[in-house]
Amino acid sequence: MLLNLVFTPSSITPDAMVVQYTYWHLWCGKKDRSYSKLPFRLLAREYNTDITYTPMILAHEFIRSSVARDSDFTTCELERQRTPDGRQHALVAQFASSDPTEFARAAELIAPWVDGVDLNCGCPQSWAIKEGIGCSLMQRPEVVAEMVKSAKARLGPSKTVSVKIRISKDISETQRWIRVVEAAGVNFITIHGRTKSQRSSTPPDYEAIRSLIAGAKVPILANGDANHPSVLAEIITKTCAAGTMSARGILENPTVFASLAVTPVESVQKFMKYAVKHPIPFPLLLHHLSEMSAGVKGMNKKEKSRLMACRDLFDAIDFVEEKWGLGDFHDQTKT
Missing domain, CATH: 3.20.20.70 (Aldolase class I)
Structure with a gap:
């Protein structure tokens, strides 16, 4: 605080x-x-x-x-x-x-x-x-x-x-x-x-x-x-x-x-978990991922373009998993 x-x-x-x-x-x-x-x-x-x-x-x-x-x-x-x-x-x-x-x-x-x-x-x-x-x-x-x-x-x-x-x-x-x-x-x-x-x-x-x-x-x-x-x-x-x-x-x-100055990868993983449990329109989900990924270290322009080319939730999940991993995503989305 x-x-x-x-x-x-x-x-x-x-x-x-x-x-x-x-x-x-x-x-x-x-x-x-x-x-x-x-x-x-x-x-x-x-x-x-x-x-x-x-x-x-x-x-x-x-x-x-x-x-x-x-x-x-x-x-x-x-x-x-x-x-x-x-x-x-x-x-x-x-x-x-x-x-x-x-x-x-x-x-x-x-x-x-x-x-x-x-x-x-x-x-x-x-x-x-x-x-x-x-x-x-x-x-x-x-x-x-x-x-x-x-x-x-x-x-x-x-x-x-x-x-x-x-x-x-x-x-x-x-x-x-x-x-x-x-x-x-x-x-x-x-x-x-x-x-x-x-x-x-x-x-x-x-x-x-x-x-x-x-x-x-x-x-x-x-x-x-x-x-x-x-x-x-x-x-x-x-x-x-x-x-x-x-x-x-x-x-x-x-x-x-x-008090975290840089967006942690963990927050992107957690967002995906919540978005699967509580679905929102895909364009809105993609916007959130675009905003958060801009604050995560190590995201280059090519990867940004690839993210924005995602067509649906499954594409977005694959992108996040390949780029950062999904943490406890699979376990948490089953509960």
């Missing part, structure tokens, strides 16, 4: 959720890509990740269709159990919505299988803004407050309700936004240190996050370029945040919260 810090939201039971410095979230702004499906969440759980998030789920679709629910959300008994080293792991369902009733209903439907729900107010994609969700909600703090109130009323004190936001060009606007949502009873807030128009090539504004934390009454988590153990420590130092959240960085190195 790079920081000996733990906070437990006051409205949640002690065993329900532990939020530590090693805090992560994984999401993609495009509706057709969901990188935080069950196999990768299970992998991250093994490497000191305290909380994992589902992909961003559209609440209005989730509440109206069992097919959508089955497609958007899968879990297993292992996901919320204590890890072998005794850590309590938590799962948060991430929703996109602009309607208090729909958000509350979606939260209620998923509640038995998660430890909390989160409202995404930070997605900068044009389709999200057009639909009145994501970053567009930064202009409507009162609506977000109503959504938080509605979800909390439906869920009760045993689950957390949180939000994820981006900073505004005028930090005073973000400060006001936070005050309004705090008054509604939000449990914690994650702040991405870029505005909705800034690309990932722009360094996140950690000083802005620090200034927002100084006036906040609830725990604040910092997000933005959390892609290396040394950067995680830097983020905590610069922002005084209660935790850090990683998105893009953890795709390449799912062990980043375990």
Whole structure:
């Protein structure tokens, strides 16, 4: 651990959720890509990740269709159990919505299988803004407050309700936004240190996050370029945040919260085990392998091309076995 810090939201039971410095979230702004499906969440759980998030789920679709629910959300008994080293792991369902009733209903439907729900107010994609969700909600703090109130009323004190936001060009606007949502009873807030128009090539504004934390009454988590153990420590130092959240960085190195600077081969082997037990679309599996292999030492361009030429799960298994071996893959996938 790079920081000996733990906070437990006051409205949640002690065993329900532990939020530590090693805090992560994984999401993609495009509706057709969901990188935080069950196999990768299970992998991250093994490497000191305290909380994992589902992909961003559209609440209005989730509440109206069992097919959508089955497609958007899968879990297993292992996901919320204590890890072998005794850590309590938590799962948060991430929703996109602009309607208090729909958000509350979606939260209620998923509640038995998660430890909390989160409202995404930070997605900068044009389709999200057009639909009145994501970053567009930064202009409507009162609506977000109503959504938080509605979800909390439906869920009760045993689950957390949180939000994820981006900073505004005028930090005073973000400060006001936070005050309004705090008054509604939000449990914690994650702040991405870029505005909705800034690309990932722009360094996140950690000083802005620090200034927002100084006036906040609830725990604040910092997000933005959390892609290396040394950067995680830097983020905590610069922002005084209660935790850090990683998105893009953890795709390449799912062990980043375990203070491992280089992706270990073991993590690729474990991912394959989980992907066989809990199948995901092959293009998504291949993307994960491509990201993780970029962080593993000894992967050359020819091998990278060969990996991307894999046509199905069996090709991918053969590639991993020939390149790195499969560890206890065969034994574990039988259980």
